[in-house]
Amino acid sequence: MTPYFVYDVFTEKPFGGNQLAVIPDARTIAEEDLQKVAREFNFSETTFVYPAEDKANTAKVRIFTPTMEIPFAGHPVIGTACALAQKGASENMVLELGVGPMTCKSDGKTASFEATQPLEILCEPDPALVADALSINTGDLLFHAHPPVMASLGLAFTITEVKSRDILARTTPDIAAIRKGNARYPSGWDFAQFVYARDGNTLYARMFAPLDNIPEDPATGSASATTAALLARIEDHDLDLTIHQGVEMGRPSQIMVSTSSKGITVAGQARRVMKGYLLLG
Structure with missing residues (x-):
């Protein structure tokens, strides 16, 4: 069984903001099933978290919409950073995304990230x-x-x-x-x-x-x-x-x-509203 969490992002209240499914350890999910899982949730995005490729970083994060994998999106970064902070990650973290490493901060309830890629x-x-x-x-x-x-x-x-x-x-x-x-x-x-x-x-x-x-x-x-x-x-x-x-x-x-x-800083709150398990075996 693979745990997952659902967050409402950019809000402090349940049923506001943007829904996000976070799979905090996606190593047990087959590559060919990632898009299927995102389509099953049918939120605008689902994130799959893996150990960082660079040990100096916090985690590697892949982001899927219901139809494709994308290199970057804002509310998935905010929600995933809050999820990792609630699981014990340092308040200051670096997430490996499709656009490259991104600096984030989270206390588990709020989060921010800095986008330094050029416009x-x-x-x-x-x-x-x-x-x-x-x-x-x-x-x-x-x-x-x-x-x-x-x-x-x-x-x-x-x-x-x-x-x-x-x-x-x-x-x-x-x-x-x-x-x-x-x-x-x-x-x-x-x-x-x-x-x-x-x-x-x-x-x-x-x-x-x-x-x-x-x-x-x-x-x-x-x-x-x-x-x-x-x-x-x-x-x-x-x-x-x-x-x-x-x-x-x-x-x-x-x-x-x-x-x-230095770049663009995006900040907001996130509220965990659900948790459960993927039964894919």
Whole structure:
């Protein structure tokens, strides 16, 4: 029997935030079963923890969505760091991810990580197509800071600002338009849409990745980090942002993001809500 835990991440309360399954010792799971296990949980991500390849590090962590393995995502790092801290790991840890080693801190209830990989600007998708993908009008988009931009810190998102929270609340994914966007602008993440409305240093956001079996994500740390990096580059100064996500889903989340010359720091809380065993034998 292989133990697992389920966490609600970027929240302090059960049934908020983003769900995450953590398998704290995945050595007994066959390679060909990893994707099947992630699909069985059907959360936006599941993490599989292994001994670190470099003994100086804490652990190796592999991250799977229901459809693929990905090199990096925010809430899996926060939740896994909390899980490891609760199992006795040092508060200061280094997790080996697909994007390389990542420095994390956790006291078991809160966690933070520092993303030092460079921001990549992949393209500027057609705004009309992005609006179609979000089921809104091109006139609902805000271009003052930036047009829709596909950017990445290891996972690509199309990042779009809209004019108001009312417009944000009306967004919903249009599958046909997202398929068209994915064909025109291919990336490792299938034309995933991170859309936000801004009020100073507070962002209200939603994220849709239906082609990856994620109709909507209640908290997306990697997209939040990428958006902070993008805005800091555009505005040419460091930022401290609070990002609220998942409100429309009834799973409110709060993500804290700060930028510096060293990288992007993402912080949040995680609450363990379930535990059990995988019966794969």
